[in-house]
Amino acid sequence: MRDRSFAPSRILIYLIVTLFAAAYLAPLVVVVLNSLRTNEEIAQSSMIGWPQHLAWSNYALAWSGFCVAETCAGIRPYMLNSALITIPATVISTLLGAIAGYAVALWRFRGDNWIYGIVTLGLFLPQQMRLLPWTIVLRDIGLINTLTGLVLIHTIQGLSFTVLFCRNYYVAIPHELIRAARVDGAGFFRIFWRIILPLSSPILIVTVIWQFTHIWNEFLYGVTFTTGQQQPVTAALIALSAAVADIPQHGVQSAAVIVAALPTLLIYLFGGRYFVRGLTAGAVK
Amino acid sequence: MVRRLPEFLMIWVPLLLSAAHLISFSIWTIWISFTPSTLVPVSGWVGLRNYNAVLASRNWQIAFDNLLLFGIAFVLLSLITGLLLAILLDQRIRGENVLRTIFLYPLAVSFVVTGTVWSWLLNPGIGIEKLVHDLGWTAFRFDWLVNRDMAIWTIVIAAIWQSSGFAMALFLAGLRSVDADIIKAAQIDGAGPFRTYRRVILPTLWPITITVVVVQLQFAISAFDLVRALTNGGPGIATQLPALVVYDLMFQRSQLGRGAAAAVLMLLILLAVLLPYAAWRYVQRRQATHA
Numbered sequence: 150m151r152d153r154s155f156a157p158s159r160i161l162i163y164l165i166v167t168l169f170a171a172a173y174l175a176p177l178v179v180v181v182l183n184s185l186r187t188n189e190e191i192a193q194s195s196m197i198g199w200p201q202h203l204a205w206s207n208y209a210l211a212w213s214g215f216c217v218a219e220t221c222a223g224i225r226p227y228m229l230n231s232a233l234i235t236i237p238a239t240v241i242s243t244l245l246g247a248i249a250g251y252a253v254a255l256w257r258f259r260g261d262n263w264i265y266g267i268v269t270l271g272l273f274l275p276q277q278m279r280l281l282p283w284t285i286v287l288r289d290i291g292l293i294n295t296l297t298g299l300v301l302i303h304t305i306q307g308l309s310f311t312v313l314f315c316r317n318y319y320v321a322i323p324h325e326l327i328r329a330a331r332v333d334g335a336g337f338f339r340i341f342w343r344i345i346l347p348l349s350s351p352i353l354i355v356t357v358i359w360q361f362t363h364i365w366n367e368f369l370y371g372v373t374f375t376t377g378q379q380q381p382v383t384a385a386l387i388a389l390s391a392a393v394a395d396i397p398q399h400g401v402q403s404a405a406v407i408v409a410a411l412p413t414l415l416i417y418l419f420g421g422r423y424f425v426r427g428l429t430a431g432a433v434k
Numbered sequence: 435m436v437r438r439l440p441e442f443l444m445i446w447v448p449l450l451l452s453a454a455h456l457i458s459f460s461i462w463t464i465w466i467s468f469t470p471s472t473l474v475p476v477s478g479w480v481g482l483r484n485y486n487a488v489l490a491s492r493n494w495q496i497a498f499d500n501l502l503l504f505g506i507a508f509v510l511l512s513l514i515t516g517l518l519l520a521i522l523l524d525q526r527i528r529g530e531n532v533l534r535t536i537f538l539y540p541l542a543v544s545f546v547v548t549g550t551v552w553s554w555l556l557n558p559g560i561g562i563e564k565l566v567h568d569l570g571w572t573a574f575r576f577d578w579l580v581n582r583d584m585a586i587w588t589i590v591i592a593a594i595w596q597s598s599g600f601a602m603a604l605f606l607a608g609l610r611s612v613d614a615d616i617i618k619a620a621q622i623d624g625a626g627p628f629r630t631y632r633r634v635i636l637p638t639l640w641p642i643t644i645t646v647v648v649v650q651l652q653f654a655i656s657a658f659d660l661v662r663a664l665t666n667g668g669p670g671i672a673t674q675l676p677a678l679v680v681y682d683l684m685f686q687r688s689q690l691g692r693g694a695a696a697a698v699l700m701l702l703i704l705l706a707v708l709l710p711y712a713a714w715r716y717v718q719r720r721q722a723t724h725a
Contacts, residue, residue: 159525166522170536173595176551177539183554195564196554245448252445267453273708274456275656277680277697281466281690282459285475308452337441366544368659373685383546387663390550399554410547417542421535425603 183403184208191399204400211404217388224405226378227385231365232412233296234381238303239360245304246311246356251345253312254319255327256337265316271309276369279306287374294379299371303364310363311356314427318352319345355427358420362413382409460701467694475690484695493682494696497674500586501703504675505654507587509647512594516601516646517639521631523602524609534606538599545596549663552592553579556664582672585665589657589673592664597653601646608642609635641718648711655704676700 183191184207185200213223220226252258253265283302284293292298322345330340371381380388386409393402417424467485470478488494519537523530540548555561556579566574578584612635620634658677665673676696684693 159527162522162525162527166519166527166533169519169522170533173536173540173599176548176555176595179555180551191560194568195562196557196560197562197565245444248444249449253449258445264449264453267456268449271452271456273652273704274460275677275697275700275704276658277656277677277700278463279455279459280680280684280697281475281694282455282462305448305451305455308448309456312449312452338444362542366546366659368544368546368662369681373681383544383659386546386550390663397560399560402550406547406550410543413542413544414539417539418535421538421542425534425538 180403180406183399184211184407186400188398188400192397196399207400207404208408210401211408215389215393215398215401215405217385217392220378224382224385224389224408227380227382228408230296230375230379231381231383234299234303234371235361235364235412238300238307238364239357241300242304242307242311242360243353243356246308247315247346247349247353248341249308249312250315250317251319251341252337254316255322255324255345265312268309269313271306272313280369280373283370283374294375296375296379298374299381302370302374303360303367307360307364310359314356314359315349315352318349322348351423351427354420354423358416358424361416365413463694464698466690467698469691471690471694473688473690480691484691485699488679488683488692488696488699493671493674493679494676494699496671497676497679500673500675501655504586504589504593504657505651507590508593508654509650511590512598512601512650513643513646515594515598517605519598519602520605520609523606534603537602540596541599543596545657545659546663548592548596549660552588552595553664556588556591579665580669582669585669585673589661589664592660593654593657596660597650601650604642604646605639608639612638644711644714648707651707652704655700655707676703 179197182198182200183196185203185205186198187204187207190201190204191198211223213225215221215223217224217227253261287293287298287302292301326344327340330344335343365381366383367381368383368387372384372387375381375384386405389402389405466475468479468481469476470480470483523533527533556576558564558575558577558580561576561579563574563576566576578588616634617630620630625633656677657675658681661667661673661675661678667674667678677700680693680696680700682693683689683696687693
């Protein structure tokens with residue numbers, strides 16, 4: 150059944166996958182084309198159409214020109230906010246997750262199973278259960294409406310994922326390796342830097358991609374805990390569509406959407422292969 | 435002891451912070467749900483009053499009905515789409531890598547972007563309906579986005595587009611891990627492709643199917659960004675979902691007690707899905723270790 154001949158059934162298979170591929174690509178193609186059409190052109194016809202002449206100015210406006218609320222600086226400041234939230238939170242939560250995952254998997258200590266079990270509960274607890282407490286905590290420590298506050302939230306909440314990913318990866322490392330190193334006098338961190346970390350690239354790639362896309366795409370905390378100039382780009386996009394509801398500017402908006410989605414799309418295009426491999430390896434086992 | 439300080443800081447502080455915030459935040463939200471808190475958290479005890487108020491509200495009832503319909507339709511359709519795509523890609527077709535990338539890329543995009551883009555495509559004034567009208571077929575109607583009865587289906591469409599690739603990836607991995615000898619044996623016994631799939635290959639996919647269902651249901655229950663960007667709960671409150679009700683009560687109506695009660699109700703709905711799954715996993719593990 151898995152032959153490469155060109156029977157009619159195979160032509161049908163190609164036809165169906167091509168149709169599906171077109172349906173999955175269509176929204177992206179529509180937005181890219183619209184980002185190159187002028188607002189007037191879109192208003193005269195529909196969102197679906199070929200650009201008559203390429204309006205690159207949409208990108209310039211989207212990046213640093215159009216207005217959200219009273220500020221007219223485009224999405225550049227919000228992109229910067231998202232980067233300043235996502236990069237530290239991803240790096241810190243991944244590093245701490247790797248160390249903690251290594252400790253839980255290979256360096257047994259009292260109560261390790263209990264605390265690991267509680268930490269993984271974080272995968273399931275809805276964000277809505279943590280919204281009010283975070284509001285209070287951020288206010289009390291003076292981090293409400295700051296990027297640092299969001300970094301803190303994403304780092305702590307991200308640990309549930311990073312500890313789980315890393316622990317599941319590290320339990321497969323032979324304990325003898327650790328035991329031998331300990332006999333030779335190596336301590337906790339020496340073993341981590343010298344033995345564990347060099348073996349970790351597959352799981353670190355998965356963890357970094359997961360954390361980066363999730364934190365970059367996160368919306369609820371961003372919109373709840375920040376306002377105005379402190380917002381991440383997801384929250385700014387919603388504010389933008391509200392702002393242009395009266396005078397539609399779909400060309401500029403499309404360009405903004407593309408720019409906002411670009412970092413995670415690029416990460417996925419370059420790292421997606423490793424990500425799927427790691428993801429499916431964990432799920433199929 | 436001093437020598438072990440960095441170790442203590444790097445292992446215990448993050449783990450304890452994570453565990454402590456999960457437990458204390460949950461208990462705190464549950465506690466608030468039993469207090470008369472409105473604009474600010476206050477102590478006191480009102481029993482189930484907040485729960486009764488939420489459950490009696492039209493907003494919650496519509497949100498719950500929508501969740502049932504959205505959850506079931508979205509999970510079933512994304513399973514079917516994902517399985518179909520996985521089976522098609524499993525036929526050793528050319529360009530498999532490119533196709534897999536195409537089916538998976540929506541996963542990388544935020545729900546805000548997905549919701550925004552689909553709100554344009556589905557908007558009768560500027561989207562698909564307008565395009566067909568401009569092509570000359572003026573009787574064509576596709577106004578689900580602004581139609582009270584159909585608007586929830588626009589969320590189903592966007593959600594399937596976004597995450598059926600996830601189901602496909604897992605199913606494809608499952609199909610590829612089926613023992614080639616078993617397939618060969620079935621073929622030698624004279625089974626055609628359909629029979630081989632139905633009798634030999636698909637039954638091995640049960641564990642993956644259940645994982646996919648649980649993950650997708652979890653997403654459906656906490657869906658917020660997608661709806662916020664696509665319909666914002668409208669028209670009227672026709673596409674209201676529990677996550678939007680919680681946000682509305684907490685931050686727009688300043689009803690902290692009720693908002694917390696709605697959040698706890700969301701947790702209960704989630705537990706209704708997760709506890710049977712956890713029990714099933716537990717039984718599976720025990721069977722695996724005893725076998």
